[in-house]
Amino acid sequence: MKLFKKKHTRAAPQIIMPDRERGCEMTLPPETGPLEKELFDRLRFAVPVIDAAIMKIIRLTGGFRLVCSDEAYQEELDRFCDTVPVGLTGTSLSCFADAFLDSMLTYGSAVGEIVIDEEQQRIAGLWNGDSTSVTISAGASPFERRYAVRRQDGSLRQIAHPERILYASLTGGHSLLRGLPSMSAILLRIYQCIGQNYDRAGNVRYAVTYKPGDGAGDIASTREHAMQIAREWADGMNSARYGRVKDFVAVGDVDIKVIGSDNKLFDTNVPVRQIMEQIVSKLSIPPFLLGLNWSSTERMSSQQADILTSELDHYRRQLAPVLCDIGDAFLCSIGAEAVCSVEWDNINLQDESVLAEARLRNAQAREIELRIEEKTISRR
Numbered sequence: 001m002k003l004f005k006k007k008h009t010r011a012a013p014q015i016i017m018p019d020r021e022r023g024c025e026m027t028l029p030p031e032t033g034p035l036e037k038e039l040f041d042r043l044r045f046a047v048p049v050i051d052a053a054i055m056k057i058i059r060l061t062g063g064f065r066l067v068c069s070d071e072a073y074q075e076e077l078d079r080f081c082d083t084v085p086v087g088l089t090g091t092s093l094s095c096f097a098d099a100f101l102d103s104m105l106t107y108g109s110a111v112g113e114i115v116i117d118e119e120q121q122r123i124a125g126l127w128n129g130d131s132t133s134v135t136i137s138a139g140a141s142p143f144e145r146r147y148a149v150r151r152q153d154g155s156l157r158q159i160a161h162p163e164r165i166l167y168a169s170l171t172g173g174h175s176l177l178r179g180l181p182s183m184s185a186i187l188l189r190i191y192q193c194i195g196q197n198y199d200r201a202g203n204v205r206y207a208v209t210y211k212p213g214d215g216a217g218d219i220a221s222t223r224e225h226a227m228q229i230a231r232e233w234a235d236g237m238n239s240a241r242y243g244r245v246k247d248f249v250a251v252g253d254v255d256i257k258v259i260g261s262d263n264k265l266f267d268t269n270v271p272v273r274q275i276m277e278q279i280v281s282k283l284s285i286p287p288f289l290l291g292l293n294w295s296s297t298e299r300m301s302s303q304q305a306d307i308l309t310s311e312l313d314h315y316r317r318q319l320a321p322v323l324c325d326i327g328d329a330f331l332c333s334i335g336a337e338a339v340c341s342v343e344w345d346n347i348n349l350q351d352e353s354v355l356a357e358a359r360l361r362n363a364q365a366r367e368i369e370l371r372i373e374e375k376t377i378s379r380r
Contacts, residue, residue: 085125
């Protein structure tokens with residue numbers, strides 16, 4: 001006879017780590033520098049608001065027209081701007097300007113090339129290059145540029161005709177997206193947590209609990225009853241896929257609950273909006289143009305229109321010298337001594353009625369000033 005009974009020790013609880021999958025499209029490189037191009041590409045791919053803002057800036061920059069100083073060559077210059085090949089699929093100088101501005105906003109700089117037909121000595125087309133693979137160095141004079149292309153092995157190959165290269169950069173050569181990776185990483189983390197929470201609580205799962213009675217027969221057949229309940233419950237759930245509704249009938253103490261029904265999902269509107277405000281302020285685009293309706297009566301005020309117009313004028317000043325270089329190169333190739341200038345379309349971000357009223361008031365003010373000047377002169 002044993003005096004002491006063996007104590008049954010309970011098994012220690014185990015913690016099972018959930019399998020949190022992270023797609024490649026939702027991750028950002030932790031560092032900039034050599035991975036800067038890949039960083040900004042993934043940033044535009046992972047955060048649609050950033051990509052939409054850049055495309056809005058390109059469209060709002062507006063159209064343009066090259067004006068030749070000699071009207072005799074204007075028609076030929078217009079034909080060149082409309083029909084010049086750009087890369088493999090593009091046509092027109094506007095197509096080149098859009099891709100050039102897209103690269104400048106995304107990477108901080110843009111590079112292009114004027115392709116020359118050696119036989120006819122004419123411009124065969126334009127090409128948008130990869131600005132991250134081109135390095136610039138000073139030549140014999142401080143303002144002489146030398147361009148080199150970086151190969152895959154890290155070596156540099158000097159470009160034979162630097163006069164055919166078109167280059168422009170934003171202030172400091174920094175991308176418009178500089179400073180957004182940290183904010184975007186937090187935003188992607190929030191969206192990833194939202195997806196995981198919906199995987200756990202959004203897809204309704206049920207917990208079916210069977211409690212056997214106190215009788216000996218019920219305890220002996222507990223396993224059999226549980227398996228029978230599981231089969232019938234699975235059959236009822238699968239029948240709903242084919243449009244058939246089956247009721248579940250069980251004998252005994254059966255409890256059915258929805259897993260996670262007592263928990264509520266976190267409200268992410270406040271943190272998401274705070275991060276979105278940081279992103280929108282960096283891109284200088286009104287929120288409602290990006291589909292962010294934060295106010296029921298939100299519209300663009302005259303002050304916002306003036307600020308956005310000044311931003312677009314800044315990008316136009318960056319593009320104008322490049323477009324003039326292309327136009328001057330074409331005029332030189334056809335033997336013309338003329339030069340060209342860029343004539344931009346008006347940026348109209350306000351109502352026509354407001355602009356008309358402003359012009360009327362300016363005209364009235366000018367008329368009053370002229371009358372005062374005439375009276376002053378007559379008195380003398």
